[in-house]
Amino acid sequence: MRLDEEVASVVGAAPVQDRRPPQSAPPPETRIRTQDFDLFYGAHHALKSVSLEVPANSVTAIIGPSGCGKSTLLRSFNRMNDLIPGVRVRGRVELSGLDVYAPATDVVELRRHVGMVFQRANPFPRSIFDNVAYGLRLLGVGARAELEARVETSLRRAALWDEVRDRLGRSALALSGGQQQRLCIARALAVEPDVLLMDEPASALDPTATARVEELVLELKSRYTIVVVTHNMQQAARISDRTAFMMVGELVEVGETRSLFTRPRQKLTEDYITGRFG
């Protein structure tokens, strides 16, 4: 993109007319698609006909007020909601074109491909090494050399290697909050997912640790597709390519982050992001 177009688009304005002949770029691949997806917690209609596309190798943020369904939607992508009694779904969720809710779906395998990181880091009460190796061992990776190589790769990709390389045998619980969160990311990455789901990944972290996690997210998107639920709008603005705004179970608006935050299409969106809600 030319510099002037990039600048124009950042402030949410149409770019100056480009008179060169248009070059068609291949359309971006969709990694996750939901189609008229409904979810009920018993009688409570938590997700209402949500249709959303998540492009591959991008960061999509989901924002909205408390109770809007953003975490519920996130958990729908890897069927973590199945663990909640009384959950009913309707509609379609596709991962790379395959129906995630098809009866034949191996849910464990699904959760390997669609990893998840939570608000509070939840490392196992084991060594740093064993945390990252856990999933690999379950997958049948036994050879020490291979385990070590893959643990190192995962820790490097989670920007944690340099800090823990000399103490892989120490307990994961001795790490700081920010380090534990990056360890959880490394653990998810070890089993080579396609997608990384992050539910308020930095809410429990101080600003420095938050900044490191955000930097990491930006680095990871070249390899993975990332969906981040956050109540922090500035964070969504900083790290995401696309942002989806939800309210009361509905998807109100989704679009390029730089447009949504400078000139949202829906008044509801504008009211929310300018803080004029209730």
Add this chain to the structure above:
Amino acid sequence: MERHFEKELAALKEEMLLMGGRAEAVVRKAVEALRRVDVALAQEVLDADRIIDRMEIDVDDRCVRLLALQQPMARDLRFITAALKIVNDLERVGDHAVNIAQGAVRLAGEPLLKPLVDIPRMAELAGGMLHDALDAFVRQDAETARRLCARDDEVDALNRQVFDDLVAYMVGDPRTVTRALELILVARNLERVADLATNIAEEVVFIAEARVIKHHAEDDEPGDR
């Protein structure tokens, strides 16, 4: 209960309007000083401009503070970034008024070269454009703002007219050169005031519609200048 942030935005808008009013007034005063060759009035223009300069600094400060502390989004963000540009333009209007007033001072003591007709007309048009631009700003009225941009052509035409007339004077009688040049400069300054009013109008369209119309950005034809 109105949020603190909205109160700050309202206060910012208010200050900008005050500044705009002063800019309008100072241009009128400068042209009056020229017409009456009134040195005291010219001095008032210089004093008034200093106030405008201080207001620009104050508005800049408010805007930066709002950006830092409130992280405004969408329309609020566009409003504040446009405000920074608008007050910059208004401060320049003040400077142009000062230039006109200084021309009046330099012309003092000499008889008027010719009765001023086109220059007061330019002043009226430019002042009117400035007034309407500020009005459009208050009402976030993109339509009025867009129409304003076309009026700049009339001011440009008058500017060229003044230039041609005064060149004819200078060619006819070299003794008129200093006075004629001063008047050409006055016309130039008024032409710039009209341009600045157009800039403000373009910013209003940006705030209201998130569309950039400056530098003919919306024109489709290549080579359309």
